[in-house]
Amino acid sequence: MLGPGVAWYVAVAACLFGIGALGVLIRRNPLIVLLSLELMLNGGNLALVALSRHWHSGAGQIFALAVMAVAASEVCVGLGLVVALNRRRLSLDVDSLSELRG
Amino acid sequence: MTPGSWLCLLAPLAATLLITLLGTRISRLAAAWISTASTFVAFGGAVWAFLGVHSQPNRAGWTGFPPPSPVGRGELTTAWTWLQSGSFHVGLQLLVDPLSTVMMLIVSGVGALIIWYSVGYMDGDDEERRYFAYMSFFVFSMLLLVEGGNLLLLLIGWGLVGLSSYLLIGFWHERPSAVAAAKKAFVMNAFGDATMALAFFVLIAHTHSLSFAPTFGVHLSSAATSLVALGLLGGAAAKSAQVPLQTWLPDAMEGPTPVSALIHAATMVTAGVYLIARTYPLFEHARTVELVAAGTGALTLLVAGLIALVQTDIKRVIAYSTMSQIGYMFLGAGVGAYANGIFHLLTHAFFKALLFMAAGLAIHAVAAEQDIRKLRGVGRLMPYTKWCFLAGALALVGVPPFSGFFSKDSIVASAAALGTWYGWILWLCGVAGAFLTGLYTFRLWFIVFTGEPSPFVREHHHRHRGREGALTMLAPVGILAVLATVGGWLQWSPAWHPLTDWLTPSAPTLPAAAATATQEYLTSAAVVVAGIVGIAVAWAVYAERRLPIPAAPFWRRLLEEKFYFDALYDRLFYGPAAALAASLRREFEEPVVLQTGTDIGDTTLETGGVVRRIQTGFLRTYVLLLAAGAAVVVLAFLIAR
Numbered sequence: 001m002l003g004p005g006v007a008w009y010v011a012v013a014a015c016l017f018g019i020g021a022l023g024v025l026i027r028r029n030p031l032i033v034l035l036s037l038e039l040m041l042n043g044g045n046l047a048l049v050a051l052s053r054h055w056h057s058g059a060g061q062i063f064a065l066a067v068m069a070v071a072a073s074e075v076c077v078g079l080g081l082v083v084a085l086n087r088r089r090l091s092l093d094v095d096s097l098s099e100l101r102g
Numbered sequence: 103m104t105p106g107s108w109l110c111l112l113a114p115l116a117a118t119l120l121i122t123l124l125g126t127r128i129s130r131l132a133a134a135w136i137s138t139a140s141t142f143v144a145f146g147g148a149v150w151a152f153l154g155v156h157s158q159p160n161r162a163g164w165t166g167f168p169p170p171s172p173v174g175r176g177e178l179t180t181a182w183t184w185l186q187s188g189s190f191h192v193g194l195q196l197l198v199d200p201l202s203t204v205m206m207l208i209v210s211g212v213g214a215l216i217i218w219y220s221v222g223y224m225d226g227d228d229e230e231r232r233y234f235a236y237m238s239f240f241v242f243s244m245l246l247l248v249e250g251g252n253l254l255l256l257l258i259g260w261g262l263v264g265l266s267s268y269l270l271i272g273f274w275h276e277r278p279s280a281v282a283a284a285k286k287a288f289v290m291n292a293f294g295d296a297t298m299a300l301a302f303f304v305l306i307a308h309t310h311s312l313s314f315a316p317t318f319g320v321h322l323s324s325a326a327t328s329l330v331a332l333g334l335l336g337g338a339a340a341k342s343a344q345v346p347l348q349t350w351l352p353d354a355m356e357g358p359t360p361v362s363a364l365i366h367a368a369t370m371v372t373a374g375v376y377l378i379a380r381t382y383p384l385f386e387h388a389r390t391v392e393l394v395a396a397g398t399g400a401l402t403l404l405v406a407g408l409i410a411l412v413q414t415d416i417k418r419v420i421a422y423s424t425m426s427q428i429g430y431m432f433l434g435a436g437v438g439a440y441a442n443g444i445f446h447l448l449t450h451a452f453f454k455a456l457l458f459m460a461a462g463l464a465i466h467a468v469a470a471e472q473d474i475r476k477l478r479g480v481g482r483l484m485p486y487t488k489w490c491f492l493a494g495a496l497a498l499v500g501v502p503p504f505s506g507f508f509s510k511d512s513i514v515a516s517a518a519a520l521g522t523w524y525g526w527i528l529w530l531c532g533v534a535g536a537f538l539t540g541l542y543t544f545r546l547w548f549i550v551f552t553g554e555p556s557p558f559v560r561e562h563h564h565r566h567r568g569r570e571g572a573l574t575m576l577a578p579v580g581i582l583a584v585l586a587t588v589g590g591w592l593q594w595s596p597a598w599h600p601l602t603d604w605l606t607p608s609a610p611t612l613p614a615a616a617a618t619a620t621q622e623y624l625t626s627a628a629v630v631v632a633g634i635v636g637i638a639v640a641w642a643v644y645a646e647r648r649l650p651i652p653a654a655p656f657w658r659r660l661l662e663e664k665f666y667f668d669a670l671y672d673r674l675f676y677g678p679a680a681a682l683a684a685s686l687r688r689e690f691e692e693p694v695v696l697q698t699g700t701d702i703g704d705t706t707l708e709t710g711g712v713v714r715r716i717q718t719g720f721l722r723t724y725v726l727l728l729a730a731g732a733a734v735v736v737l738a739f740l741i742a743r
Binding site: 021024025026028033094095097098099100101 | 717718719720721722725726729
């Protein structure tokens with residue numbers, strides 16, 4: 001098998017996921033939050049594709065395609081929300097949007 | 103013949119549906135005429151069916167619906183099998199035979215005249231369309247009852263008659279008394295329906311069928327037959343307002359006057375008599391129960407006649423006279439003279455509809471007043487109404503040559519024909535009843551229709567466009583006055599008896615109840631003399647005032663309280679039931695049922711108060727919780743491994 005072993009790929013995927021999760025948790029700008037979400041999704045994708053190759057099964061790659069579709073639509077909605085926030089001249093800060101507090 | 107019977111049955115139903123579905127798209131008058139026309143169409147169908155049966159040969163050797171032909175004359179048609187369960191099946195069947203054609207003619211004919219009369223009577227009332235839809239439905243129910251080709255269809259018609267009477271008695275639903283009366287009628291009738299249903303269960307258990315033919319063909323054990331006959335008698339007594347289930351009938355006067363006429367003359371109360379005639383083989387197997395029916399009739403005719411003496415509401419007096427006359431019919435059917443009972447049913451339909459509708463004319467002309475003390479002397483201002491009412495009153499008392507004479511006397515004579523002591527007691531009751539009939543009928547006549555008009559009448563009397571009422575009201579009253587006069591000439595038992603011959607294939611008179619000519623003549627003499635003495639006493643007391651009204655406070659009070667039947671039922675049934683309901687409400691409903699609901703609500707609210715704190719509104723809290731949850735799941739999997 002060419003290239004590094006599957007463990008490396010999974011490690012990189014975990015790093016990506018962790019960075020993304022950290023970004024979602026600590027950043028307050030919704031654009032950055034969306035970017036971080038993309039990172040998390042792609043971390044997951046990387047793991048799926050790597051393991052798919054490792055196990056010689058196509059299912060993981062199909063899954064990755066589905067995740068990409070979901071990611072694309074999620075970004076559409078997310079960016080739409082950002083544009084809408086901007087139009088209403090609201091500050092781009094997720095912490096200020098807390099009207100749904102119980 | 104068969105198309106005629108279907109036409110007769112379905113025309114009123116079609117009118118009901120049409121009026122209901124068209125709603126306010128048709129005028130009130132259009133609804134009235136649809137209803138009237140459909141009932142006349144039904145009458146046409148009944149005539150068609152009658153002629154069809156008439157043209158058939160009268161097959162001899164008829165012995166209680168032997169197979170294959172269900173009846174000696176007539177036809178049983180099955181539209182389709184309606185219910186099937188194992189070997190038990192019930193078809194949608196119509197039976198057209200001599201008995202049912204006579205009933206169809208009475209129901210649709212007199213019903214049509216009454217609905218025609220309503221066109222004028224209900225003019226200007228609110229919700230006329232609803233009224234006419236109900237009236238048509240009532241006629242349909244009654245036709246289903248008399249045409250139904252098996253006991254189940256008969257029971258359905260029976261129940262629907264109860265329902266439509268409930269709707270019509272409570273027609274003026276803004277009056278609490280009308281609603282109470284409607285409920286009372288419904289509950290009393292439901293009691294009868296229940297006993298009938300129980301009787302049918304016994305029949306199904308023993309014969310696996312509710313068709314007329316096998317039911318009457320199989321010989322049941324005497325205990326089972328008695329049970330069935332008792333159940334049927336309970337239903338008949340409730341529907342026909344016989345003692346002890348009579349208390350709903352006078353209260354039913356809360357409905358509009360044409361409704362009273364329809365209930366009393368053409369539909370409903372006569373159903374019990376029809377039931378006994380229709381199921382006579384069962385009753386003859388249980389002869390004791392049949393004689394109990396006759397005794398019930400005799401008791402009712404006396405009780406009702408006595409109560410009628412002290413009533414002050416014009417409609418209630420006529421209502422009690424109905425109870426009394428139905429008592430005669432029960433007496434006739436109970437001793438085994440079914441044809442005589444049905445004949446009295448026929449003449450009674452004419453003169454009772456006439457009396458109610460003539461009274462309705464008077465009530466309508468005097469500001470809806472029904473108290474005879476206030477209506478005093480209204481006849482002086484309304485000669486047409488007065489003479490029509492007189493024809494009805496004479497027919498009711500049975501003065502020859504009016505119709506009641508021919509039918510009532512033969513019933514009393516057939517009681518005498520039994521020859522036993524019991525028969526003679528029934529005979530005495532019948533003659534005493536004739537005296538009471540003369541007395542209470544002409545008490546009403548002399549108070550309301552003769553003498554000087556009271557100040558109330560002078561003040562409130564008004565004419566309708568120069569006449570005593572709308573033409574649609576006057577015409578049916580006139581037709582019925584003629585019928586009440588000549589309708590009885592159809593049959594005079596000692597000399598000619600076409601109706602009895604006609605009904606023989608359906609309900610032959612029991613030989614023991616066939617009166618000889620001598621018995622007929624002597625009974626006629628006794629009944630007519632008793633009736634005329636009653637009239638004379640009424641004249642002396644209420645017109646000439648030569649005799650004082652006897653002051654017997656105890657008896658007067660007893661009659662005014664209607665023999666305390668209502669009070670007794672209140673104590674026996676209503677009181678305990680209401681107390682039980684109140685205690686259940688106090689002990690169970692409020693602490694358990696209602697409290698449970700409140701508790702569930704309170705608990706949910708408290709839990710929500712705690713859980714809502716998680717909902718901080720900060721996106722990052724949610725993400726943290728999500729991540730933490732995911733971490734916990736992953737950890738759990740790792741540890742479990």
